[in-house]
Amino acid sequence: MATRSEAPEGTEQTWTIREVAEEFDVTHRTVRHYEELGLISPERRGTTRIYHRRDRTRLGLILRGKRLGFPLEEIRTIIDLYDAPRGRRSQLEYVLAQIDERRADLEQRRRDLDDALTELGRFEDRCREDLSKIPR
Amino acid sequence: MATRSEAPEGTEQTWTIREVAEEFDVTHRTVRHYEELGLISPERRGTTRIYHRRDRTRLGLILRGKRLGFPLEEIRTIIDLYDAPRGRRSQLEYVLAQIDERRADLEQRRRDLDDALTELGRFEDRCREDLSKIPR
DNA sequence: CTTGACGTTGACGTCAACGTAAAGCAATAC
DNA sequence: GTATTGCTTTACGTTGACGTCAACGTCAAG
Numbered sequence: 287m288a289t290r291s292e293a294p295e296g297t298e299q300t301w302t303i304r305e306v307a308e309e310f311d312v313t314h315r316t317v318r319h320y321e322e323l324g325l326i327s328p329e330r331r332g333t334t335r336i337y338h339r340r341d342r343t344r345l346g347l348i349l350r351g352k353r354l355g356f357p358l359e360e361i362r363t364i365i366d367l368y369d370a371p372r373g374r375r376s377q378l379e380y381v382l383a384q385i386d387e388r389r390a391d392l393e394q395r396r397r398d399l400d401d402a403l404t405e406l407g408r409f410e411d412r413c414r415e416d417l418s419k420i421p422r
Numbered sequence: 423m424a425t426r427s428e429a430p431e432g433t434e435q436t437w438t439i440r441e442v443a444e445e446f447d448v449t450h451r452t453v454r455h456y457e458e459l460g461l462i463s464p465e466r467r468g469t470t471r472i473y474h475r476r477d478r479t480r481l482g483l484i485l486r487g488k489r490l491g492f493p494l495e496e497i498r499t500i501i502d503l504y505d506a507p508r509g510r511r512s513q514l515e516y517v518l519a520q521i522d523e524r525r526a527d528l529e530q531r532r533r534d535l536d537d538a539l540t541e542l543g544r545f546e547d548r549c550r551e552d553l554s555k556i557p558r
Numbered sequence: 559c560t561t562g563a564c565g566t567t568g569a570c571g572t573c574a575a576c577g578t579a580a581a582g583c584a585a586t587a588c
Numbered sequence: 589g590t591a592t593t594g595c596t597t598t599a600c601g602t603t604g605a606c607g608t609c610a611a612c613g614t615c616a617a618g
Contacts (some may be wrong), residue, residue, distance in 0.1 A: 420514070
């Protein structure tokens, strides 16, 4: 569905800004905003933006980051991490250190999330108990 | 430590705005902002705000909600839910329905979070592998 | 060749979540 | 007394994350 490009053989599939925007259910303005912040950098054919699979992957990461409540600047450092240079040992060690920080952050969030869920569960139990005491 | 009030016996302990702000590591401006939005409503002794345990509990909930990335308005509906009237059956059923919605939201977040964590783990593995191939 | 449909770049608007500065009251410190 | 804290309100400023609008280019269809 909606495989727009001429994709005969070997030719990589591409998308327009409208297409990626609709696919991820955001506006084209949002997509361009992310580009202004350096989160995506689509190919330019003349003045027109051409989006590749790579861009769609990154957009997916961005939106998941947003659902998790990260600010865009932080999201940028995260996804940049994924294709940071890792040729030299020092670079790899830096990346590994960053990974640890990220993980600590995410695990804190998971603790908060689990707390919130168990609290909600206890609250529901209380409510159901109350309900059982109300006649009719 | 910093038990400000005159707390002789039976008297409930209270706190000033500075005290709660420092305890939760936010500014007093932030605390007042939450009050403006109706998320907390401390007692007033004349013009001065007096915070009780109830207010501290709510502030804790607010900040956890923020760490989870919820907007303050949504946080308000959540914590209001916790002390909504549940006397009548219809009210209880409404509350239970809200609880379900909340839970669905939180579980979506947990999925996102778990995805992010496993992805991070895979990435770390790749990095460690790369590292093992670099001599010295 | 004109009309859409879609693309582009500014530039300004808006809303949330506070920060910050100005100015005042009120109790303790000296 | 005055001075210093600590609390208060009022009010404007800032930052992030877009929305919205104007003005224009481009290309296939009629």
